[in-house]
Amino acid sequence: MSKVSIPSLQPGTLYVVATPIGNLGDISARAAQVLHDADIIVAEDTRHTLGLLNHLGVEEPRLISLHEHNEARQVSRITALLQSGARMALVSDAGTPMISDPGYRLVNKAKTLDLPVIAVPGPSAVTAALSISGLPTDRFVFEGFLSARAEARRTRLRSLTSETRTLVFFESPKRVQDTLTDIANIFGEDRLVAFCREMTKRFESVQRAPVGELSARLREQREKIKGEIVLVVRGVETPPSAKPIDESLLVELLASALPPRKASEIAARLTGGRKNDFYKRILWAADRAGTDS
Numbered sequence: 001m002s003k004v005s006i007p008s009l010q011p012g013t014l015y016v017v018a019t020p021i022g023n024l025g026d027i028s029a030r031a032a033q034v035l036h037d038a039d040i041i042v043a044e045d046t047r048h049t050l051g052l053l054n055h056l057g058v059e060e061p062r063l064i065s066l067h068e069h070n071e072a073r074q075v076s077r078i079t080a081l082l083q084s085g086a087r088m089a090l091v092s093d094a095g096t097p098m099i100s101d102p103g104y105r106l107v108n109k110a111k112t113l114d115l116p117v118i119a120v121p122g123p124s125a126v127t128a129a130l131s132i133s134g135l136p137t138d139r140f141v142f143e144g145f146l147s148a149r150a151e152a153r154r155t156r157l158r159s160l161t162s163e164t165r166t167l168v169f170f171e172s173p174k175r176v177q178d179t180l181t182d183i184a185n186i187f188g189e190d191r192l193v194a195f196c197r198e199m200t201k202r203f204e205s206v207q208r209a210p211v212g213e214l215s216a217r218l219r220e221q222r223e224k225i226k227g228e229i230v231l232v233v234r235g236v237e238t239p240p241s242a243k244p245i246d247e248s249l250l251v252e253l254l255a256s257a258l259p260p261r262k263a264s265e266i267a268a269r270l271t272g273g274r275k276n277d278f279y280k281r282i283l284w285a286a287d288r289a290g291t292d293s
Contacts (some may be wrong), residue, residue, distance in 0.1 A: 006029065006030050006033045006263050007036060007218050008037070009037045009087040010032065010087065010116065011085040011086070011087055012082050012083065012084075012085050012086065012087075013082070013087060013088070013112050013116040013117070013118060014082060014085075014088050014089075014090060014106070014107070014115060014116070015034050015038065015088065015089045015090065015118050015119070016090050016096075016097050016098070016103070016107065016117060016118070016119050016120065017031050017034055017035065017089045017090065017097070017120040018031060018095060018096040018097070018120060018121055018122030018124065019031065019049075019052060019091050019092070019094060019095065019121050019122065019123065020052075020094065020095075020122075020123050020200065021094045021095045021123045021124070021125050021128065021199060021200055021228070022094070022198065022199060022200035022201035022204075022228075023200040023201065024052065024055050026122070026123050026200060027052075027056070027122070028120070028122050030120055030185050031120050031122055032056050033050075034089050035053060035056060035058055035061075035089055035091075036057075036058055037054065037087065038061075038087050038088060038089040039062065039086045039087045039088065040062045040063075040064055040081060040086050040087075040088045040089070041053070041061050041062065041063050041064070041088070041089045041090075041091060042063075042064050042065075042066045042078060042088060042089065042090045042091070042106070043063055043064070043065060043066065043091050043092075043093075043234045044065075044067050044092045044097075044101060044102055045065070045067065045093050045095045046063040046064075046065050046093070048093050049091055049093070050063070052091075055133075064077075064078060064104060064158060066078070066090070066102055067102050068102050071102050071103075071105050071106065072105060074106075075105050075106050076109075078106055079106070079109050079110055079113060079115065080113050082110060082113075083113070083115070085289045088108075089120075090103055090106065094123075094125070094228075095123050095124050095125050095126075096121070096122065096123065096124040097282065099124055099125075099126055100142075100144040100145065100170055101144070104139070110273050123200075124169050125199060125228065125230050125287065126142050126230070128196075128199050128200070128230075129168060129194065129196040129199065129230035129232050130166070130168065132194075132196065132199075132206055133194035133196065133206075133208065133232040134194065134208060135164075135166050135192065135194060135208075135232050135233075135234050135237070136166050136234070137166065139143065139164075139165040139166065139235075139250065140165050140166040140167070140168060141163065141165045141166070141167055141168070142168045143156075143160070143167060143168065143169050144169070144170055145169070145170045145171065146169060146171065146175075146179060146203060146278050148175060150178065150182075153178075153179065153182060154182050154186065156185070157182055157183060157185055157186045158183070158272055158273060158274075160238065161186060161187060161270070161271075161272025161282075162236060163235050163236060164235040164236055164237075165235045166232060166233065166234060166235050167231075167232070167233040167234075167235060168226075168230065168231070168232055168233075169231040169233070170229070170230060170231075171230075171231055172229070173224075173225040173226050173227060173229060176195075176218075176225060176229050176231070177215065177218055177219065177225070179231070180193070180195075180211055180214060180215040180218065180231075180281070181215055183211050183215075183231075183233065184211045184215050185268075185274055185275065186210045186272055186273070186274065187211065187233070187236075187272070188211075189210060189211060189212025189213075189290070190211075190212065190232040190268065191206070191210065191233060191234060192208065192209070192210060192211070192233075193209065193210070193211045193213045193214055193231060193232065193233050193234070193249065194206060194207070194208040194231070194232040194233075195207045195208070195214055195218075195231060196229065196230040196231070196232065197225075197229050197230075198226070198227035198228060199227075199228070199230070199274060201227070203227065211233075229291045245270055245271055247267075247271060247273070250267055250270065250271070251263075251267060251278065251281050251282055251285050252285055254266060254267055254282060255282045255285035255286045256286075260279055260282045260283050261279065263278070263282045264276075264278040264279035264282050267282070
């Protein structure tokens with residue numbers, strides 16, 4: 001294989017560099033060269049990035065931290081260095097910067113100032129998970145991390161019940177079981193999900209199954225869930241109705257025609273809402289109808 005020529009870094013330019021999501025062998029030759037040649041490396045966690053730089057043999061790198069807690073105040077300092085001619089690389093802890101990581105404010109400011117911003121593409125947990133999920137990849141939507149708060153998480157999932165595109169979520173090991181349970185309750189237990197864990201690392205695993213089955217399987221396993229997790233969820237296969245469902249009318253009609261448990265199950269399936277919520281509403285509607293009569 002012939003050696004690829006890598007252009008010299010240009011002064012006053014920000015290079016957005018993708019780094020491995022686990023396996024250090026996934027660093028590209030171009031990314032490694034940019035990190036060697038950059039005057040300054042802007043990193044989410046300087047200690048974490050130093051490990052990668054040591055692996056690459058980058059000697060005495062100049063590092064500046066940029067994370068969610070200091071990005072607003074660091075942007076002016078970093079863009080001033082760019083304006084003075086610094087050749088700068090932006091990296092996150094893993095994968096492609098700004099995909100659920102800091103950096104947006106910096107790149108936005110650099111573009112506003114007409115400073116050159118160049119992509120050095122490479123690994124991304126989003127595209128890696130999609131590529132091995134076996135789910136449709138022609139159209140997808142990345143939702144990042146769902147809220148740690150249960151009701152906010154469920155509200156967001158309810159808003160996605162009619163989404164036909166494949167959905168991609170990041171999730172923590174501590175919350176993933178609760179998230180899968182919510183997906184099963186809101187999207188239905190038959191919705192297909194790929195559970196991608198520790199991709200490119202030694203203990204990589206991918207499980208694909210209907211979410212109800214997957215959730216039950218994880219509950220039964222003895223080992224504690226660990227590692228970085230990406231959930232790939234198939235979009236709804238039936239296009240949403242153009243006319244929204246009147247939930248109040250639906251509750252009223254079902255309450256008068258069916259037992260509460262069956263009525264709440266049907267309401268949840270039709271609307272994507274929670275069965276327990278509809279159960280309470282249907283009981284209330286049935287009680288009110290009995291009182292009025």
